[in-house]
Amino acid sequence: MLTSVDPDVIRALSDPLRLRIVNLLARETLCTTHLVEETGARQTNLSNHMKVLREAGIVETEPCGRYTYYRLRPEVLAGLSEQFAALAASARGVGENKRACP
Amino acid sequence: MLTSVDPDVIRALSDPLRLRIVNLLARETLCTTHLVEETGARQTNLSNHMKVLREAGIVETEPCGRYTYYRLRPEVLAGLSEQFAALAASARGVGENKRACP
DNA sequence: CCATTACATCAGCGCGCGCTGATGTGACAG
DNA sequence: CTGTCACATCAGCGCGCGCTGATGTAATGG
Helix, strand or coil: CCCCCCHHHHHHHCCHHHHHHHHHHCCCEEEHHHHHHHHCCCHHHHHHHHHHHHHCCCEEEEEECCEEEEEECHHHHHHHHHHHHHHHHHHHCCCCCECCCC | CCCCCCHHHHHHHCCHHHHHHHHHHCCCEEEHHHHHHHHCCCHHHHHHHHHHHHHCCCEEEEEECCEEEEEECHHHHHHHHHHHHHHHHHHHCCCCCECCCC
């Protein structure tokens, strides 16, 4: 396996609310106000989550007046997809390749 | 998006040690003793992590005498890969599809 | 038979993380 | 200018989770 799955990205996606946000952003670009409406979470809480997603490189921001729009970075998700595909392929090739009992 | 990313599976993979274990198991089938040697973690700790991976459906066990071998379930990883690929594809299609400011 | 090994489970501890309320800053409206 | 709105940041709280030591239970070896 050349590049393993990035732990930081996975960690950022491990929160249910953040995963919901990613799913929402996969349909349309939204600002914090929209996300507050959609998720029912507080603004402060949401802002914290967006910071995590931003620092993990999953999301990028686009300021628009006094609004901040968030959009997904598809390359990151595509990278995850490839890394898991590589893991799955490697796992399929394991077969009866088990290390002997010590 | 038909099937979104499974939060439980992602959560199970969000721990660095568990991710290491998955990477190890992608190469060869191992038992707990091997994993203790490879990771340096305590047996108790490892057993807890294996329980999490098992309950998430990522790993299946094969008892072999007094040893317990663990092997990955490639379908789960392949499923993750497809789900992230779908997310990435959807994210690419978003473009300038941004919801209007309220 | 008893000792050892492999593994699971449990109770307990400590820290990290998600949630919140309060506060600060910048952008627009009037 | 002042007030309001959108958003970020901070301090604090509480719970969950990862780690550990102790204990239980099979399976093997002598």
